Amino acid sequence: MEPFEKILTKNMSDPKYTGSLQDYEATGGYQALRKVLAGVPQNDIVEMVKKSGLRGRGGAGFPTGVKWSFLPKDHPGPKYLCCNADESEPGTFKDRQLMERDPHQVLEGMAITCYTIGAKTGYIYIRGEFRFGAKVLERAIEEAKQAGHLGSNVHGSGVTINLYVHAGAGAYICGEETALLESLEGKRGKPRVKPPFPATHGLYQKPTVVNNVETLANIPHIVNRGPEWFAAIGVPPKSTGTRVFCLSGHVKNPGNYELPVNATFRDLIEELGGGMRSDKPMIAFIPGGASAPFLTPEHIDVQMDFESVAMVGSMSGSGGVTVMEEGTSMVWAALRLMEFFYHESCGKCTPCREGSSWIVQILQRIQNKQGRREDLDTLSEICKNIGGRTVCAFGDAEISPVQSTLKYWRHEYEALIQEAETLRAIQKNKEIPVLSL
Amino acid sequence: MLLEKHKDYIDDLLSRYPIKRSALLPLLNLAQKEEGYVSQAAMREIAKILDLTPPQVFETATFYTMLTLKPIGKYHVQVCRSLMCALVRADTLIEWLQKYLGIAVGQTTPDKMFTLSAVECLGSCGSGPMMQINDDYFERLTEEKVGQILEDLKQTGDCDLKTGPYMVPEPR
Numbered sequence: 001m002e003p004f005e006k007i008l009t010k011n012m013s014d015p016k017y018t019g020s021l022q023d024y025e026a027t028g029g030y031q032a033l034r035k036v037l038a039g040v041p042q043n044d045i046v047e048m049v050k051k052s053g054l055r056g057r058g059g060a061g062f063p064t065g066v067k068w069s070f071l072p073k074d075h076p077g078p079k080y081l082c083c084n085a086d087e088s089e090p091g092t093f094k095d096r097q098l099m100e101r102d103p104h105q106v107l108e109g110m111a112i113t114c115y116t117i118g119a120k121t122g123y124i125y126i127r128g129e130f131r132f133g134a135k136v137l138e139r140a141i142e143e144a145k146q147a148g149h150l151g152s153n154v155h156g157s158g159v160t161i162n163l164y165v166h167a168g169a170g171a172y173i174c175g176e177e178t179a180l181l182e183s184l185e186g187k188r189g190k191p192r193v194k195p196p197f198p199a200t201h202g203l204y205q206k207p208t209v210v211n212n213v214e215t216l217a218n219i220p221h222i223v224n225r226g227p228e229w230f231a232a233i234g235v236p237p238k239s240t241g242t243r244v245f246c247l248s249g250h251v252k253n254p255g256n257y258e259l260p261v262n263a264t265f266r267d268l269i270e271e272l273g274g275g276m277r278s279d280k281p282m283i284a285f286i287p288g289g290a291s292a293p294f295l296t297p298e299h300i301d302v303q304m305d306f307e308s309v310a311m312v313g314s315m316s317g318s319g320g321v322t323v324m325e326e327g328t329s330m331v332w333a334a335l336r337l338m339e340f341f342y343h344e345s346c347g348k349c350t351p352c353r354e355g356s357s358w359i360v361q362i363l364q365r366i367q368n369k370q371g372r373r374e375d376l377d378t379l380s381e382i383c384k385n386i387g388g389r390t391v392c393a394f395g396d397a398e399i400s401p402v403q404s405t406l407k408y409w410r411h412e413y414e415a416l417i418q419e420a421e422t423l424r425a426i427q428k429n430k431e432i433p434v435l436s437l
Numbered sequence: 438m439l440l441e442k443h444k445d446y447i448d449d450l451l452s453r454y455p456i457k458r459s460a461l462l463p464l465l466n467l468a469q470k471e472e473g474y475v476s477q478a479a480m481r482e483i484a485k486i487l488d489l490t491p492p493q494v495f496e497t498a499t500f501y502t503m504l505t506l507k508p509i510g511k512y513h514v515q516v517c518r519s520l521m522c523a524l525v526r527a528d529t530l531i532e533w534l535q536k537y538l539g540i541a542v543g544q545t546t547p548d549k550m551f552t553l554s555a556v557e558c559l560g561s562c563g564s565g566p567m568m569q570i571n572d573d574y575f576e577r578l579t580e581e582k583v584g585q586i587l588e589d590l591k592q593t594g595d596c597d598l599k600t601g602p603y604m605v606p607e608p609r
Contacts, residue, residue, distance in 0.1 A: 012604060012608060013608050014608060015607075015608040015609065017608075019602065078455070087560050088558060088560060089558075090519045090520060090521055090557075090558040090562065091520075091521050091562050092560065092562070093560050093561055093562050093563055093564075093603075093605075096560055096561075096603050097603050097604050097605075100602040100603045100604075101602050101603070101604050127560065128462075128466065128501070128503045129503065129559050129560065129569060130560065131572040131573075132572070132573070132574065132600070132601075132602075132603075133603075136602065162453075164453045166459075166462070166463065167462065167463065167466060168462065168501070168503075169462050169465060169466060169501035169502075169503040169504050170501050170502035170503030170504070171500060171501050171502065172557070172558070183462065184459060185456065185458060185459055186456075186458035186459045186460065186461030186462060186487075186497060187458070187497060188496065188497055188500040189500060189501075204455060204456055246562065246563060247563065248521045248524075248562035248563045248565070249521060249524045249525075250524060250525075253606055254562075254563040254564070254605065255563045255564075255605035255606040256563065256604070256605060290519075290520070290558075320562065322520070322521050322524070322562070324524060328524065333520055336518075336519065336520040336523050337519075337520050339557075340519050340520070340557045340558065343557050344557060346500075
């Protein structure tokens, strides 16, 4: 692996770095905010971020500058920025680290973004379980206010930027941007039908930008060092910069590792993660959080940028890489993830609400050796009827573990069903059927 | 009750949002912190503070899994059971806890100290198996650690094995 420079985790990699305002300023913190407030036109910052090629780090990978440019310029009323800190995609735990170890990096990114889009108020929607992170952020906001980086008339520019922490109360779906807005409005977190998009009708029906924590944390660096520098990292022009990849599962050293996006899964899993935890080889890995289809060891040399992962039929998503060793039942793994999706389906769209429950029931009976020969066709059929037929991307996400395990490890399903049919035949004293599924 | 005791906090909270209803989740979280669960009385009071009807508050409260509408133990032990933790033996962790506490998942100890729940992903996949007890995360758990955490909580109400600012792997 070629040497590279860490961007987001550079400061926190120093054991002495506490994440306090003093520490952050000592590393050049809040210089980017001062720079833009001293008179960089807002449109120039949008162009800068567009040019950098920065794409959303929450999962969808939408170009950040383009998202900002959708906001109506002549809108008279208030606009809002929401920082999506609801990090709840299984396999992802990077935002937690970025917030708890270097909160000011996120706050500076938010402040610059607020100025750029003309928002006076920014909310950090943090998942309710992250009580510690919420406290760290609240303390950091207070520090930044005292130092004049936030509040009214920031650095004498006349610009007002108020940031608030808003804790959720436990709902995966609130990471979906319109569900997040609903939740922030004090309602049940159910995704909205789009269009209209949040850029025109977002929080309180006002123009709103929703960006992930990691996306926002990149902004100060792009302002400081220029879009050309950022765009040269990774796979220009489409996937640029570094990402904090979250490695979990059966590896020696799980954790958050920042890498340029053109690094391969092998770099992450073997070089940084130390490889498998025991002498058992890998059977599968998930490349981008629970919503991403499973991949096989064959795909380990694929680059981790959005396009390369999409080319092999999965997605780079939120950057959560989960590795499984030989001996892990793929039916069980799919079931565990489906139970998660069944639990978290918000219930708004029938295909997702009912479908997730049916899939769980079928997977449970296959796993418990009570499967039936028609089950695999039924599973495929249900998946087909969920994908693309829901208001948000949750429907497409929930079918990916089932579809991908059926694609690569169909024999595991078949073996369990064969066993079930055999047991059934023995009980009924009939001839044992040999299934060709 | 809530309003009397936390007037300053609630005033500050309401000043943050242009629409009162936005303060609903923070107030429900506050009510749960106060009483250990969200009581009907609290929901009625919140409705009054935010100019909502009690059903509007109830409707929202029932959507969010962290809000408990019935009394539970003083310490809510929540174990992550999702795939990433399950790969590193979250199920064994649940067994240890059941053994130590003498209760099954979903139950509360007779002395009303501990309630054990199995929950979905808590965003700690690189440091499983893990559990959350009230506000704190406890990660990379072993049987020995679990015993000590429960003992410490019983004795002193706190345990220094809880996770501080999160970073895995630790900086060197």
